[in-house]
Amino acid sequence: MKKLALLTLVAACGGKYQAPPPVSSIALPDGSQLKPYDPSKPGKARPQGLEQAAGRVYVTLSNQRDTDSFPVNAGPGFLAAFVASTGAITLVDLGGADGQQCQNPGFVRASADGRLYTPCSGDFSGTDTARAIVEVDPVANAVTRRAAIPAGRVPNGVAITANKIWTGDAFSTTVFSIDKSSFSADASDPVPVDCAKSVFSYVADVMAIRGGLYALCGSDISGELYQLNPDTGAVLAHVTVGPNPTELAGLDDGRIAVVNAGDNTLSLVTSSSAGLTAQKALTFSSETAALQDVRAFGHILFTAASGSNTAQRIDLDAPGGPKVIGEANFGPGSGPYNILPLDDTQAIVSNRGTNTIAAANWVTVK
Numbered sequence: 623m624k625k626l627a628l629l630t631l632v633a634a635c636g637g638k639y640q641a642p643p644p645v646s647s648i649a650l651p652d653g654s655q656l657k658p659y660d661p662s663k664p665g666k667a668r669p670q671g672l673e674q675a676a677g678r679v680y681v682t683l684s685n686q687r688d689t690d691s692f693p694v695n696a697g698p699g700f701l702a703a704f705v706a707s708t709g710a711i712t713l714v715d716l717g718g719a720d721g722q723q724c725q726n727p728g729f730v731r732a733s734a735d736g737r738l739y740t741p742c743s744g745d746f747s748g749t750d751t752a753r754a755i756v757e758v759d760p761v762a763n764a765v766t767r768r769a770a771i772p773a774g775r776v777p778n779g780v781a782i783t784a785n786k787i788w789t790g791d792a793f794s795t796t797v798f799s800i801d802k803s804s805f806s807a808d809a810s811d812p813v814p815v816d817c818a819k820s821v822f823s824y825v826a827d828v829m830a831i832r833g834g835l836y837a838l839c840g841s842d843i844s845g846e847l848y849q850l851n852p853d854t855g856a857v858l859a860h861v862t863v864g865p866n867p868t869e870l871a872g873l874d875d876g877r878i879a880v881v882n883a884g885d886n887t888l889s890l891v892t893s894s895s896a897g898l899t900a901q902k903a904l905t906f907s908s909e910t911a912a913l914q915d916v917r918a919f920g921h922i923l924f925t926a927a928s929g930s931n932t933a934q935r936i937d938l939d940a941p942g943g944p945k946v947i948g949e950a951n952f953g954p955g956s957g958p959y960n961i962l963p964l965d966d967t968q969a970i971v972s973n974r975g976t977n978t979i980a981a982a983n984w985v986t987v988k
Contacts, residue, residue, distance in 0.1 A: 641964035642707035648979040650702060651713065656685045657721060658697045663687060665696025669972035669979065671730040672962040675738055676760035678703045679962060680714075681972050681979065682727040682740055695752070699727035699742050703763055704979065706970055714763045716742065716756050723768055725752035729827070733782040736760060741777035741789050748774045748793055755780065755787055755800050767805045772798075775812070779827035783835055783852035790815075790825025790837060797828055797837050797855060813855035815839045817846035817862075831872035834893075838880065840867045845882060847891055849898060861898035863889040871916045871923070873938070879903075881913040881925055888916070888923070888936070888944065904936065904944045919963040924982075926961040926971055933961050933971055933982050948984035956980070 653664030665687035673680050680701050687696035698717020704710060716724035724742035732738055738760055744752035753771035758764065769787070771777055778792040786808075787800040796812035817823055819841035826840040835852040839845060845867035848860040864882025867889070871879045878891040880900075888904040906913065911929030918924075923936040923944070935948035952958055957975030961982075964970065969982045 639965055641968055644706035644964060644968060644970050644981040645709045646981050646983075648704060648709040648711070650681075650683065650977045650979065651711065653685065653687070653696055655713075656683065656697045656700055657715065657717065659721065660696075663696060665694075667700075667702070667977040668693070668974050669702070669977065670728050670959050670974060671740070672960040672970070672972055673730045673732050673738065674962065675732045675736055677705075678712075678760065679706050679970070679979075680730055680738060680758075680760065681960075682730050684726045684728065686726065695725040695745060697721065699724040699740075701727070701730065701738070701740065701758060701763075703760070706964060706979075706981075712763055714758060714765070716740070716758075716765055718765070718768070722752050723765075724754050724756050725750075727756075728778065729780050731780050731782060731829075732760075737766070737782075739780050739782055739787055741780050743776050743778065743792065746776055746792065748776050753777060755789060757805070769800045769805045769807060772807050778825055779829070779837075781828040781830040781835055783830050783833075785853055788828045788830075788835060788837075788850075788852075788855070790828050792824050795823050795825060795839050797825060797850070799855060810855075813837075813850065813857070815846070815848045815850075815857070815860075817841050818844040826868050827870060829870055829872070831870075831878060832876065836870060836878065838863075838867055838870050842866060842884065845880070845884070847878065847880060847898065847900070849893065859893070859897040861891060861900045863891065863900050864902065868913060869915045871918045873918050874920060879916050879918060879923055881916045883913045886910060886913065888925075890944075904946070906934065906946065910934065914958065915960045917961055917963050917969075919966045922963070922966045924961045924963045924969045926958040928957045928959060928974070931956045931958065931975075933958055933969065934987075935967075935969070935982070935984055946987045949987050950982035950984050952976075952980050
């Protein structure tokens with residue numbers, strides 16, 4: 623709401639909002655600073671989700687150590703709070719007194735009242751006690767509540783509606799809810815949100831957009847965007863998008879943008895009384911790989927692509943249709959995971975590979 627008020631004020635004064643320039647790169651704390659379970663085997667920050675709250679930016683730190691087979695949780699999950707224009711960092715420990723209350727946080731989202739919510743996926747077994755949804759007060763930079771996740775489920779994505787907190791299951795194509803008042807998992811059965819698959823399918827994300835609830839099912843061959851009742855989870859509508867969709871974003875005009883990693887495309891979804899309709903709005907360059915995130919600021923979209931170590935700036939109102947008008951490269955092995963626009967030109971990314979927050983230095987795409 624504060625951001626909307628600021629933009630309204632700027633528009634009324636005839637100007638355009640411009641955020642203070644971000645520093646070019648912020649080094650995130652080394653694993654030795656993240657309370658490693660074994661000090662001789664610290665992990666890396668491995669940043670992922672980005673969100674703004676209380677005048678700062680927050681990024682989730684999954685705090686993992688690489689092994690020959692797969693990453694393991696080297697310590698509790700953290701949020702790192704920072705000011706993009708200065709780089710000053712404050713750590714928020716999500717692990718609790720025993721360090722086991724939250725491991726491997728991925729997403730982080732702010733509610734209308736400014737609270738932050740993040741799902742902790744634990745070790746992905748679906749049986750460990752480190753799986754949770756945690757609530758954080760960004761003014762105090764402290765965990766205020768924690769909801770345990772029922773056995774057999776691994777939370778992925780988070781959507782805050784009026785009465786519920788919704789999350790997807792990384793192990794199945796279902797979504798389930800946390801009651802906002804009691805802050806405990808609801809007893810009702812998970813809601814199926816399926817999509818056609820050949821090898822794998824999962825819930826890529828859930829998101830609250832303009833008072834509605836949306837869930838994104840992704841698979842190796844298809845994708846499906848669901849519109850759900852925000853109180854009950856009942857399916858209201860759904861539409862097929864591209865294969866292996868990874869993220870969605872709400873636009874000012876009511877449409878929803880979805881990036882599809884499987885065929886390197888952008889879908890734009892429109893909601894009406896007749897349901898949802900989707901159109902392929904843009905095919906990215908063949909050099910763009912592993913589309914990971916999409917965010918909007920007015921008529922400008924920002925995307926991050928982990929495989930090509932790049933970010934894209936897209937003009938939705940360009941002549942002839944949406945067009946990539948700028949691209950930033952963060953260097954080999956950077957692995958940009960999330961992107962956060964600060965205004966319609968400036969953006970920062972969380973680089974999971976290099977454990978940094980970096981500002982996008984746009985190069986015009988002809």
